[in-house]
Amino acid sequence: MILKYARLAAVAMAAFASIAGCPPTEETGNQPTTDRVGQPTADFNPSLDVSLKATSDQVPIIPGPATSVLTYKPELITGDASRIASLPGSYLGPVIRARRGDRLRVRLINELSEPTIIHWHGMRVPPEMDGHPRYNIGAGEEFVYEFEVRDRAGTYWFHPHAHGFTASQVYRGLAGLLLVSDEQEDAVGLPSGDYDIPLVIQDRMFDDENQFIYPPNSSMMMDGFLGDRILVNGRPDYALSVAKRAYRLRLLNGSNSRTYKLAWSDGTPLMVIATDGGLLGRPVQRDYVTLAPGERIELWADFSQYALGSEISLESLAFSGADVGMDMMSMMGSRDDGMMGGHMMKPVGSGAAQMMDSDGHGEMSDAPPNGAAMRVMHVRVEREEAISEVLPDKLSELIEYRLEDASNAGTPRRFSVSVAMSMMSGMQWGFDGLTFQQDDVADHEVVPFNTLEVWEFVNETAPMAMNHPLHVHGVQFQVIDRSVMPDFAAGWESVRDGYVDNGWKDTLLVMPGERVKLLIQFSDFPGEYLYHCHNLEHEDGGMMRNIRVDR
Ligand code: C2O
Ligand code: CU
Ligand code: CU
Numbered sequence: 001m002i003l004k005y006a007r008l009a010a011v012a013m014a015a016f017a018s019i020a021g022c023p024p025t026e027e028t029g030n031q032p033t034t035d036r037v038g039q040p041t042a043d044f045n046p047s048l049d050v051s052l053k054a055t056s057d058q059v060p061i062i063p064g065p066a067t068s069v070l071t072y073k074p075e076l077i078t079g080d081a082s083r084i085a086s087l088p089g090s091y092l093g094p095v096i097r098a099r100r101g102d103r104l105r106v107r108l109i110n111e112l113s114e115p116t117i118i119h120w121h122g123m124r125v126p127p128e129m130d131g132h133p134r135y136n137i138g139a140g141e142e143f144v145y146e147f148e149v150r151d152r153a154g155t156y157w158f159h160p161h162a163h164g165f166t167a168s169q170v171y172r173g174l175a176g177l178l179l180v181s182d183e184q185e186d187a188v189g190l191p192s193g194d195y196d197i198p199l200v201i202q203d204r205m206f207d208d209e210n211q212f213i214y215p216p217n218s219s220m221m222m223d224g225f226l227g228d229r230i231l232v233n234g235r236p237d238y239a240l241s242v243a244k245r246a247y248r249l250r251l252l253n254g255s256n257s258r259t260y261k262l263a264w265s266d267g268t269p270l271m272v273i274a275t276d277g278g279l280l281g282r283p284v285q286r287d288y289v290t291l292a293p294g295e296r297i298e299l300w301a302d303f304s305q306y307a308l309g310s311e312i313s314l315e316s317l318a319f320s321g322a323d324v325g326m327d328m329m330s331m332m333g334s335r336d337d338g339m340m341g342g343h344m345m346k347p348v349g350s351g352a353a354q355m356m357d358s359d360g361h362g363e364m365s366d367a368p369p370n371g372a373a374m375r376v377m378h379v380r381v382e383r384e385e386a387i388s389e390v391l392p393d394k395l396s397e398l399i400e401y402r403l404e405d406a407s408n409a410g411t412p413r414r415f416s417v418s419v420a421m422s423m424m425s426g427m428q429w430g431f432d433g434l435t436f437q438q439d440d441v442a443d444h445e446v447v448p449f450n451t452l453e454v455w456e457f458v459n460e461t462a463p464m465a466m467n468h469p470l471h472v473h474g475v476q477f478q479v480i481d482r483s484v485m486p487d488f489a490a491g492w493e494s495v496r497d498g499y500v501d502n503g504w505k506d507t508l509l510v511m512p513g514e515r516v517k518l519l520i521q522f523s524d525f526p527g528e529y530l531y532h533c534h535n536l537e538h539e540d541g542g543m544m545r546n547i548r549v550d551r
Helices: 002-021 168-173 185-187 217-221 326-340 486-493 537-540
Strands: 049-061 066-077 093-098 103-110 118-121 141-148 155-162 176-181 194-206 230-231 239-243 244-252 258-264 272-276 278-287 289-290 294-301 311-316 374-381 415-424 426-431 446-448 453-458 470-474 478-484 507-510 514-520 525-531 546-550
Touching: 049 093, 049 278, 066 507, 093 103, 118 141, 155 168, 155 244, 155 278, 155 294, 168 537, 176 194, 176 244, 185 278, 217 426, 217 537, 230 374, 239 507, 289 294, 478 486, 507 514, 525 537
Parallel strands: 049 103, 093 176, 194 244, 239 374, 415 453, 446 546
Antiparallel strands: 049 066, 103 141, 118 155, 155 176, 194 230, 244 294, 258 289, 258 311, 272 278, 272 294, 311 374, 415 426, 453 514, 470 507, 470 525, 478 514, 525 546
């Protein structure tokens, strides 16, 4: 364990050093202005120009002392002020509303004491605008994003992506929404304004002084953080007051590693209208929906069927098989803590991070496991309402990829989850035995531009196995097949009916023993993007690799 954190610290120091030593743009004076990454260009003409200051703040979350958080403080520079709003009452956000075709300029100002960069999750932006950690900016620096919104209407989000800092920065509050609309969506007539509600679901753990605990212990650094209470839009015991009408609920799982199995408490089925990449072709009804970290789902929730004064809740139901054979590893983890005596080293750069001492951590890590039943939020039906939209049976024209059109139809490009472990360094997740190296691209990670391919993600690492929400940058894909090894069928069956694979996805849950096939085509920009596990502790621990899209 000592080595593990020493290594983390070295990586973090190297990141600092490279930022301090060679500013990414200033010293390349012979390049034309347009090639300078992270600098504004004179002829860009943004339709919306905002700045986001990543900074710290103190906010009341639970009764008692305020909690230290990180937050993006937005400021409108040019454009329509209604396009940028706070998430009501929250340190999360802001919510940026964009139209397809908009030209967005976002100036990120880093007021943190550590590197950061923003990634636009789910959006098809040029590689230099995508928040690759090679573009990290240090404390006090600025990065200017400029890109055109080419994406379908949908619920996208943005969050930090500085390698080694992503998990703690997201955990402490850096996460916003980018809601894209377009003419196709307008024509559908979905609930809008007050009836279109973003809901960011995250689990957290507080100490006695109301401060976020992160990470509670070393095994959560390897397995993923799990909190003991659920916040929605940054607030505990979230209660949504609704009218008797239809709502569009945009759910984002912004948790570091917890997966939810969402269902209404009264057994009403969920009506799903959109996934990561926007509207489905038609609404899809599910008894429950699984939502893994990074994934979004949009629900059509019609509360007109309830009597005034009724209360229902959105629950996360119990499921099994999220991890297999991991108990033994966490026992080894705690023994390692013990061997160190005293306090563990603080990971460099994460000011709020705290490690419990060997005696304290037992209680501190007492969070319900991934798959435990938990309440997500309440809904109270409090107002009559005469008018409501009607659920359309057609939502969008969904182009469906076909396997026979894939250039490699019979031989999927395969990415297999791998794990390396040792008593000294603990457990490190990766793909095909490889972990993140800033500029490393293996042969099988070079992908042809503008070419439909079939990929297969394989999660067969037994005897030790975990669920992994896998995410690919710069693209939306379609899932065409899932299967599981017989020994892992029970866990898989406790979640599989909640997969919504009917639309565009950028993140997908892969359970232990599962294989997933998907059709994918990068047709926006050549260059380097990332694929990684959206369990943020896995990502920071190296479960991330580059993809090079080659023209
Ligand atoms: Cu939301 Cu690379 O991640
Ligand atoms: Cu992403
Ligand atoms: Cu993972």
